[in-house]
Amino acid sequence: MRGAVVLSVNPGSRSLKAAAHDGSGARLWAHRVPRPTADPGSAVAEIVRRLASAGLTVSAVAHRVVHGGPVHVAPERIDDELVADLRRLVDFAPLHLPGDLDSIEAARARWPDVPHVACFDTAFHATLAPAAHRLPVPDGVTALGVRRYGFHGLSVQHVVDTVPGLGRAVVAHLGGGCSVTAVSGGRSVQTSMSFSPTGGLPSVSRSGDLDPEVLLFLLDRGWTAADLRGLVDRSSGLAGMSGGVTDVAELTARAAAGDPDCRLALEVFTTAVATTVAGYTAVLGGLDTLVFSGGIGEHSAPVRAAVTDRLRHLGVLVHPTAPVPGDVSRHGAPVRTLVVTADEERVMDRAARELLAPALRAPALSAAAPGGAGAPGVRGRPVG
Template identity: 50%
Template sequence: MSHQRVLVVNAGSTSLKLSLVEADGTAEPVASLAAAPGDVEAVAHRVVHGGDRFRDPVVIDGEVERGLAALADLAPLHNRPALSAIESARRALPDVPHVAVFDTAFHATLPPEASTYALPRRFREELGIRRYGFHGLSVQWAAEQVPVPRLVVCHLGGGCSVTAVRNGRSVDTTMGFTPLEGVPMATRAGSVDPGALLHLLRTGALTADALDTALEHESGLVGLGGSDDPRT
């Protein structure tokens, strides 16, 4: 089916953006779901973490929503807002297909040396602990705009990542099992010595939930300078 007008829903860690994309690729912002035109033929939802299950775009139904909910803890700043947006959009536009597209999908081409952590094999095989990578939709778009054999893409926003692209395929990236790994971000710590975090837990300085809050919301630029604005 050829969709002439697609409403794109981008639920990020710090914003919710709606855009109407025409058949010729032009896009314009939409203020709210209520303001979306009645002739929308499909709704596309950006979802950050697809895990091992979701590597291609998928039409959203109840089973897909449950699968996304099961991944929420792996990207709590992203997947939960995305799920909320999906539920709202399906209620507002129940007669058109809703499709999820995944940031992790572009990084499915990561070679084993980039996707594998130096951890016991059972962690990978039984628990699925590996580098997934994120910002894939953004990186893929950038790579299409600059079609060169070797490219480094820096995504800078509320979350930040750096990806090496070779011949249009992701070959290495800074984010890992979750969007918390990598370079410091607006409020996220990025990579930290795991021993320091274990120390905080073992000494009772922080609970696991309090540590999660600190790493996700109180670190990065906020932790270093008191503001999440890189201009200050």
């Protein structure tokens, strides 16, 4: 093991992932806690227990925070002020931010003497040009912070960091939430999620974009804001169309067995992904690389096939049985198609080290010294 150990905590909507790296970038430990069975506080408690049995001492903790709003566009050291600021942003991402904040508070309580860093999923999209982030509403609404932010930026950053020669690329991050991002010169130029992670494509249990009149139509019929939020965030998307199936492997198996609802759900979903990818080729002026990532993108060959079958005219030709992760393009295909394992934790690790350097280069204290001497602001603590 080389240098200080940084723990990365990534609360996704369907699982909480955590990983510990050393200063050389080596992954020392990783764990995934499924959701929604575990609340963030108990998920952090489980991480603490498991890190303790792995004998690791943490010198800093990096947290994925889904929304940074208009102001937080780069990794930041977490203090009470930032937490209070993020609490004021909860309405921007009500499905994620309360859990993100619970997870931060649980980790800060457990490791009060080490620095905690917020890594924003929106930050990668800070490069969007006005024509990409402006929503077509009057200035008075924009002034409230209503604009396109974009999400899954840490996952797209990992693709940019690890795939050489991306060129004009589209990254389809299909996980609990699903989004597609157009990347040019390593920067985000367009992305499907918008003001919150509820917009854009349908996700596992989110509606994605709806004609706004649908919500007003329901409002006029007595639905409350909470009812509408439950509808768009929890009971729509693939699950909403299939009678509640959130396991996409089960959904595709049922569709293959002829279940009409599951077949329709998959068709709606994969058509939305494919047409968004195709649309982004107009923004990019072509397509060199198509990347699938996230739990569905990495593991569901039927979903990938249904998407890529609709993109053959653009030169997306894939080998149906190519091993994943990796290059799944057919030999000589004009577009390179890749499956990349999402690794937000690695991106967060690097971001935290960059922010905290040079303090992190100092060795972590071993075992028993809470509050003891050490590098300024970076005091290692025993875990467990």
